[in-house]
Amino acid sequence: MKKVFQSYNVKTIETPTTIEIYEYLDDPVIYSLGSHDEELLSDYIHSEENDDEQQKKEDDKKALKHYDALRRKQKHYEAMRWEIARIIDCNFDNDTKFMTLTFRDNIKDVSYTNKELKKFIKRLNYNLYKTKKHHLKYLAVWEKQKRGAIHYHIIFFDFPYIEAIKLEQIWSQGFIKINKIDVDSKDNRGRYVSKYFSKDIDEKDYKQKAFFKSQNLILPEIKHFNTYGEKPFDLEEKNIVYTKTYTRKVPKFEYGGIDISFKESTVKYTKIRKEDIKNDNDN
DSSP, X not given: OOOOOEEESEEXXXXXSEEEEXXXXXXXXXXXXXXXXXXXXXXXXXSSOOHHHHHHHHHHXXXXXXXXXXXXXXXXXXXXXXXXXXXXXXXXXXXXXXXXXXXXXXXXXXXXXXXXXXXXXXXXXHHHHSSSSXXXXXXXXXXXXXXXXXXXXXXXXXXXXXXXXXXXXXXXXXXXXXXXXXXSOGGGHHHHHHHHHHTTGGGSOTTSOOEEEOTTOOOOEEEXXXXXXXXXXXXXXXXXXXXXXXXXXXXXEETTEEEEEEEEEEEEEEEEEOTTOEEGGGO
């Protein structure tokens, strides 16, 4: 059964302080292609052509898949920086703490240290709440020191008071540093705190998990629209924090099949403050 093409030309991402708007000006975003796209490619490649042409199209198909895999990996790390900042914005409170965990030994095995982090989270959760049911709200990332040793940065939200010496006893692997995060403006909290998480994140071993988060976090609200020229929000210039226009690469669709190549497509990005924003749906 063929999948149905779905599309949108505007995407919004909303947190407590901002709304980000992506407007796809030239070409809509098409998703849920899956098997449908594969069938189109298959039909295109197996049309009546000589062997050389068929081989070329097979090579093009493999190259396309390889290119897509590389782009997905790159975009994964780029998107992670944005995702972290948005999640922080959605969950930040007066009891948010920033913690650094280090190992007394020069441990470089990320698979081992990731397991130790999970054990620590479980022990800490039980010590604070006296239950195995998960209550801690956190984001965590590992980082390599110059000597190659692994350490972790963790943000805990709504984190109750606990003595530092008790924390080190629960950790039992080395040094712990914990601080309350003071941010001068709520508009800056996501960007300010996420810089600790995004440091050298693109150099991390892709085979090992680099970013951890608890399942009880509030996540940003993402919406898709087909606006047909209409704006989902009535924007005022004073609310605009940042705007830019850039291009993305999209496959070329032509009559009779798919051209295995890409073209540039324009996207407009706008970030606005939520204060005094008028939503057209409120009328």
